Amino acid sequence: MGFDYEVSYKGGVHNTVADAISRKPEVEKGVLMAVSCVSTYILSRIVESWKTDVKLRKITEKLQKGPSSHSKYVWDGRLLKRKGRLVVGQEPELRRKLLQFFHEGAVRGHSGAAATIKRMSGVLAEACALVSNCTEIGIVWLTFGGLPTAPPADGIKVLFVGFCHRKSEAMVNLETWIEHLLDVEKQMRLAGDVAGTKKAVSEILHICFDVNDWKFLMEQIVNLSKKRGQLKQVVTAMVQQAMQYIDETPDLETRIELIKTLNSVSAGKIYVEIERARLIKKLAEIKEEQGLIAEAADLMQEVAVETFSTMAKTEKIAFILEQVRLCLDCQDYVRAQILSRKISPRVFDVDTSEEEKKPKEGDNVVEEPPADIPSLMELQCVYYKLMIRYYSHNNDYLEICRCYMAMYKIHSIRESPSHWMPVLRKVCWYLILAPHGPMQSSLLNSTSKKKTLSLIPKFRLLLKQLVTMEVIQWTSLWSCYKDEFEKEERMVGGSLGEKAAEDLRRRIIEHNILVVSRYYSRITLKRLAELLCLTVQEGEKQLSEMVVSKALVAKIDRPAGIVCFQVEKDSSEILDSWAVRLEKLVYIVEESCRQIHKETMVHKALL
DSSP states (O other): OOOOOOOOOOOSTTOHHHHHHHTSOOOSSOOOOOOOOOOOHHHHHHHHHHHHOHHHHHHHHHHHHOTTSOSSEEEOSSOEEETTEEOOOSOHHHHHHHHHIIIIITTTSOOOHHHHHTTSTTOHHHHHHHHHTOOOOEEEEEOTTSSOSSOOGGGOOSEEEEEOOOHHHHHHTHHHHHHHHHHHHHHHHHHTOHHHHHHHHHHHHHHHHHTTOHHHHHHHHHHHHTSTTOOHHHHHHHHHHHHTTGGGOSSHHHHHHHHHHHHHHHTTOGGGHHHHHHHHHHHHHHHHHTTOHHHHHHHHTTOOGGGOSSSOHHHHHHHHHHHHHHHHHTTOHHHHHHHHTTSOGGGGOOOTTSOOOOOOTTSOOOOOOOTTSOOHHHHHHHHHHHHHHHHHHHTOHHHHHHHHHHHHTOHHHHTOHHHHHHHHHHHHHHHHHSOOSHHHHHHHHHHHTOGGGGGSHHHHHHHHHHHSOSOOOHHHHHHHHHHHHHHOBOTTSSBOHHHHHHHHHHHHHHHHHHHHHHHOSEEEHHHHHHHHTSOHHHHHHHHHHHHHTTSOOOEEETTTTEEEOOOOOOHHHHHHHHHHHHHHHHHHHHHHHHHHHHHHHHHHHHO
């Protein structure tokens, strides 16, 4: 019997035997090759533990008969494994020795419970008990797999784990700890290991926080951020971790100092722009609590969050609204208007039925907003309330009415009559107070046709009177609605006020003048004053104001005391109107002749 084969080399860690054969010199006789296996004392103890454990003994016997007879355990011909790990029997002494070995020897130091159970799963309680009783304090260095086949290049450690058991000892050896950690951080940073550098920096901050050395913590934050070639991911993680310590500061002065330190670290860095915005917002809140509203407003205006592509939309809107609110509190209405224009009302019109679009490859991933950020619907209410405050300063009744009308359409307000009814009342009042114009007339007609207005009969009647082209008696109207007007409360506080009452009287007079101009082409000032329930001087003044505002076209002949509402036309308009009337006359004559001719033909046929 002979063999015809060709030996070829294939690289790989699983082809070591083939590699050895391929490099073996040719011999005339066959050579017996064997793969040796080292058997240690601990390994022998583990194999013996299977025999004393009834469950593992049955599983071993079953797997020896058929390798695929069990779904969880695997028999490789010599060892029993599960999920690629060696199985240990329920022998307390053996388990304790293995834990002690992994805790003290295999990892070249005293690691924590998390690092210990990485090598021996299912013993969390025993590992925690062992670590808690350990009196050693040290820095642990781990390599891939715990016992690597070859040392890492240049002796660089690839993973760092720190564990401190006693704060008192850490306080004594703080500088020593930090020096070791800074050495680790340097090695990780120069090697470009993001995970290792993050872990080292995290441990530095955590130790400083545990010992309550806030000044040293801030110094380390500044020093770590200025390291040569510091990784962006590390700076981001460091700032985020330090932000969690802000609420744990012992006093207000330390809190402000920590926030300012983090602000200086994150200044000018795009990858931590969101964190910087949140820090400035926290600092502005502190300034506002101290009564320094102007300083808080200046701080908030330093950040332009509308350019942040990774910030959530709700967080952007909430930040801009906070800027607007602080400007209004400072009575800086010009900046408040400029900032409010950064938010378009269309941004609140979101179709919830549409599924969220999945981000495409290469797009920026938008971060989730913090838990304290309100929903989009709540932010919409806040936006319109702030705009009402701004327009109230200018007494722009029409814009205030539009804000309340937008609030009336919000789903959360429409759900309950106790919410939408006060808003609808405000819509009616400010719509009446708004000066006459095309938009005001359009809103007045559309609002008067709302079905929900039937639940407020007084306001429905009031709008109906204004829509109807009839003269309204001011005295009777005021006696009917005076109590309603005085009890009305703004959503931003206070009653409608004396100025609003005077404006309401002026709007009723304007309505009456418009009614008169529709039914009269000429009228005396005395008769006009009687219809308006005013004196001749007051009636002339109100009429003049409407003519100046171009709400009405009229001419007053003061010597004769006559008002002419007829508009003077130029020659071209007169000729055009004459031509239209002449065309209409010719059409009527032709139609009459046709009808006469038709009747004549009918009578002739009958004869």
